[in-house]
Amino acid sequence: MADSLGGNAVASPRELAHIYRKLAGARIRADWQYRGPFIGYTLTQGLITFLDFVQIAVIFNQVDQLAGWSVAEVAFLYGASSIAFHVGDAFISQCERAPQRVKSGEFDLLLIRPVPTLFHLCADDFAFRRFGKLIQSVVVFATALVVLDIDWSVAKVGMLVVMLISGTAIFAAVWVTTSAVAMWMIDATEIMNSFTYGSSFAAQYPLPVMAKWLRHFLTFVVPAAFVSYFPALFILDKPDPFGTPAWIRFAGPAVAVVLMLVARTTWSAAIRHYRSTGS
Amino acid sequence: MRLWWEVARRSFHRHSTYRAATFAGVFTNTVFGFILASIMLAVFEERRDIGGFDAVDAVTFTWVAQGFLAAVGAFGGHLPLADRIKTGEVVVDLYRPADLMLFELAGDIGRAAFQVLIRATVPLAVGGLFFHLRLPSSASTWLLFIASLTIGLVVSFAIRFLVTLTTFWFLDYRAPSQMSTVVTMFLSGFLMPVVFFPDWLETTARALPFVTFVQLPIEVLMGKHTGADLVAVFAAQGAWAVVLLAVSRWALSLATRRVVIQGG
Numbered sequence: 001m002a003d004s005l006g007g008n009a010v011a012s013p014r015e016l017a018h019i020y021r022k023l024a025g026a027r028i029r030a031d032w033q034y035r036g037p038f039i040g041y042t043l044t045q046g047l048i049t050f051l052d053f054v055q056i057a058v059i060f061n062q063v064d065q066l067a068g069w070s071v072a073e074v075a076f077l078y079g080a081s082s083i084a085f086h087v088g089d090a091f092i093s094q095c096e097r098a099p100q101r102v103k104s105g106e107f108d109l110l111l112i113r114p115v116p117t118l119f120h121l122c123a124d125d126f127a128f129r130r131f132g133k134l135i136q137s138v139v140v141f142a143t144a145l146v147v148l149d150i151d152w153s154v155a156k157v158g159m160l161v162v163m164l165i166s167g168t169a170i171f172a173a174v175w176v177t178t179s180a181v182a183m184w185m186i187d188a189t190e191i192m193n194s195f196t197y198g199s200s201f202a203a204q205y206p207l208p209v210m211a212k213w214l215r216h217f218l219t220f221v222v223p224a225a226f227v228s229y230f231p232a233l234f235i236l237d238k239p240d241p242f243g244t245p246a247w248i249r250f251a252g253p254a255v256a257v258v259l260m261l262v263a264r265t266t267w268s269a270a271i272r273h274y275r276s277t278g279s
Numbered sequence: 280m281r282l283w284w285e286v287a288r289r290s291f292h293r294h295s296t297y298r299a300a301t302f303a304g305v306f307t308n309t310v311f312g313f314i315l316a317s318i319m320l321a322v323f324e325e326r327r328d329i330g331g332f333d334a335v336d337a338v339t340f341t342w343v344a345q346g347f348l349a350a351v352g353a354f355g356g357h358l359p360l361a362d363r364i365k366t367g368e369v370v371v372d373l374y375r376p377a378d379l380m381l382f383e384l385a386g387d388i389g390r391a392a393f394q395v396l397i398r399a400t401v402p403l404a405v406g407g408l409f410f411h412l413r414l415p416s417s418a419s420t421w422l423l424f425i426a427s428l429t430i431g432l433v434v435s436f437a438i439r440f441l442v443t444l445t446t447f448w449f450l451d452y453r454a455p456s457q458m459s460t461v462v463t464m465f466l467s468g469f470l471m472p473v474v475f476f477p478d479w480l481e482t483t484a485r486a487l488p489f490v491t492f493v494q495l496p497i498e499v500l501m502g503k504h505t506g507a508d509l510v511a512v513f514a515a516q517g518a519w520a521v522v523l524l525a526v527s528r529w530a531l532s533l534a535t536r537r538v539v540i541q542g543g
Contacts, residue, residue, distance in 0.1 A: 040454030047461045055470045059318070061477055063325035066318075162519075192301030198310045209321040211409070214313055 011115055019115060026128035031128055038129065046132035049086070049148050052077055052204060067208040072147040074205065076242035079141025080228040081203035084167030085196075086134040092172040094125035095179040098270075099189045108276050117271060118176065119137050125277055148236065159250075163235070166256040167227035171200060173259035174222055175230075180263070199224035208241050215242075223259070226252045282377060283385040290389030295397075304349055304394075305401045312402050314347040315471075316410050330474025330481070335413045336501060336513065340472050342406030343414075343497050346399035348469060350391045351428060351492040352435040355463030357443045357456040358383060362514045364446040369518040373535060380440065380524075380531055389428075395428075415502060417421030423509070430516040437523035438463070443525075447534040468494030488519040 011019065031038045056078060060071035069077075095118060100108040106112065108119050110124075180190035203224035207215055218225045233240055234249040292450050294301075316338045318419070323334035330342070347455045360383055363369045372379055406412055415421060442459045446452040464470055466489040473494050484490055498504055504512050 036452065037449070037454055041451075041457065044454050044457035044461060048457060048464075051461060051464055051470060054465065058471060058475050059322055062329050062475055063322055065325065067324070081317050187299035188303075190300060191306050193303070194307040198307070198314065199313070202314050205318060205321075210317045211313060213486035214317060258287045 003140045016054055016115060016119060020119070020123045023120075023123040027124075028128050042129040042132035044132075045129055045135045049082070049133040050136040052082070052201065053136070056204070068240075068241075069204045069206045072144050073232070073238070074234065075140055075144035076148060076205040077206065077228040077232055079137055079144050080163060080167060080232065081200050081224065082137035083134065083141055083164055084227050085171050085200040086130065086137050087168045088171040088175055090127075090130040092175050092182070093123045093130075094127075096182075096189070097121065097125055097175050098179050098191075099182040099186045102183055103186055105276065107274065111271070111274075118267060124242045150235065150239065153182060159231055160233055162253060163227075163231035166252040169256035170227050170252070170259055171225060173256065173263040174199065176226075176263040177259070177266050180266040183270040183274065195222055199236075202226075203228045223255050247263065284379060286382055286385035287389035287392070291393045292389075294390050294393040301394075301397055305398055308345040308348070308398065308402045312342050312406055313409070315341045315345070316406065330472070331503070332474050335411055337410045337412050337472065338406075339414065339501060340468075340497055342402055342410065342412060343500060344469065344493060345406070346402040347395065347428065347496070348493070349398050350355070351396040351432050351496075352387070352391070352439055353463060353467050353469045353493050355435075355442070355456075355459040355461075356439060357446070357459075358387070358439050358531040360440075361443045361446045361452040361456070364443070365450055365452065370538060373538065378521050380527055383440060384433070384436055387439075388432065388502050391432050397458060413501065415500065420500065420502060424496055427496040427499045427513065427516060428492070430513070430520050431496050433520040434488050434516065434523055435463075435492040437527045440527045441523070441530055444530050444534045447537050462488055466490070467492060468497070472497075488523060491516045491519050 041183065053075070056071070056074055059224075060065065060074070064070070066074060066237050098121060101110065101121075110120050113120055127219055174196055178195050182189040182192045199218060199222040200209060207218065207229040210218065230244075230249045231232065231252055232238065240248075296333070309334065311504060319337040319341055320334060322329070323337060327333060344353075360372070368534075372378075372382070375382070403523045407414070423432075438459065442455050443452065445455045449455065466473070467488055468490060471492060473481050476484060484494075495516060497507070499512060
């Protein structure tokens with residue numbers, strides 16, 4: 001630890017970017033050694049994810065609308081939730097493996113490195129194949145934007161950008177928080193998955209579709225409704241059957257900031273309380 | 280016969296020790312049950328009947344499916360054997376004086392039996408508590424359901440076994456395994472009852488083996504088939520089981536000729 005970066009000194013952003021490129025690049029090169037299976041795997045991952053949209057398409061083959069939302073409007077929700085979730089999946093979801101590393105004893109290794117632990121974890125397990133899932137989200141979202149006759153204004157374009165950024169931040173924060181909790185309760189890792197995957201799946205549908213307690217859960221506990229539904233009310237000029245105050249539609253960034261603070265606190269608490277399993 | 284019973288029993292026991300995984304599975308199925316049942320109710324706000332299903336049918340289907348998906352292997356994919364083929368440990372399995380395919384089948388039945396007992400009961404109970412379900416009261420319908428589910432499991436096993444065998448050729452089983460997951464989830468009724476499909480797609484799905492382990496057993500449970508129709512369902516399931524096991528046996532004999540034992 002005697003080098004210039006030693007101890008707990010944190011590398012500068014430029015150095016971090018350099019390290020990230022090196023670590024992620026190594027992963028991509030490793031994957032590319034077996035390019036046949038790698039490409040196949042990337043494509044099939046995209047296909048599995050796309051099934052969620054196929055489900056929506058099949059439903060709308062039978063009905064014209066769902067809780068007052070057309071297929072294009074639901075595709076908009078799907079795209080927003082799916083893009084936010086899969087950008088988070090590509091860059092942050094690697095923290096899911098923290099509990100596994102605690103179990104195997106490898107976690108110590110991350111702690112003695114002169115870069116932030118979360119950063120290291122995410123760079124180290126970078127997997128390019130996850131972009132296979134993102135591609136289909138972008139295609140569905142772009143199609144929805146073209147098909148929908150949106151009455152564009154500066155505010156709406158701004159909202160669209162803000163929605164995707166804060167949505168990604170929300171899911172990323174949920175990922176980090178649930179992974180931190182799972183570091184305490186190693187056995188709960190898979191349960192935590194149903195919070196991340198479950199909430200992003202539910203956010204693909206209009207909120208009024210859900211049972212009452214699910215609506216509350218998606219608004220107040222894992223606030224995935226702020227990723228897609230509330231911003232969509234504004235962009236698509238839709239009324240909210242529950243008569244929520246108008247500012248809720250714009251609350252996404254605030255929710256994201258709060259969740260990121262929660263994630264930060266839980267993650268550092270998890271690291272502070274971590275006890276090595278090593279001998 | 281004794282051997283297969285013991286293999287199944289031990290597999291049952293092994294799976295019963297994965298408590299955290301079992302609990303997580305039950306939890307996930309219940310969460311998705313709520314979300315999917317909510318969606319179903321919203322769909323039936325728009326229509327009274329889809330392909331002979333009403334709202335209660337669809338919600339019942341959803342919860343029963345969540346309860347039994349894991350047991351019948353409706354996620355498709357590969358068997359744990361795939362890893363042993365990849366590492367070469369499969370040679371140990373091959374020189375056992377027991378048939379590899381039946382050995383794996385017995386193990387899979389043991390696993391399924393455990394998952395039916397634990398993973399099915401909780402989602403069904405929770406679903407029944409919060410939603411109106413239409414489950415049969417007669418024991419004979421439940422027995423028919425279990426029989427149909429068991430034949431379906433054999434079909435599902437054969438498909439997963441075939442996917443697993445591709446490892447002998449490709450060594451990396453991930454792409455074939457995921458491809459089978461896509462097809463299985465879509466065509467079995469896992470995502471939604473196939474009666475929701477457009478007619479041509481429903482006809483296609485019903486002509487393929489995937490419906491035998493989700494759609495057909497649940498339809499049997501919901502009393503959608505009676506008399507000659509019910510016999511036809513069991514005949515179709517039985518035929519798929521026999522055909523796919525025969526194909527599996529043939530593929531296994533091809534595959535084992537490819538095994539190269541390294542080391543010395």
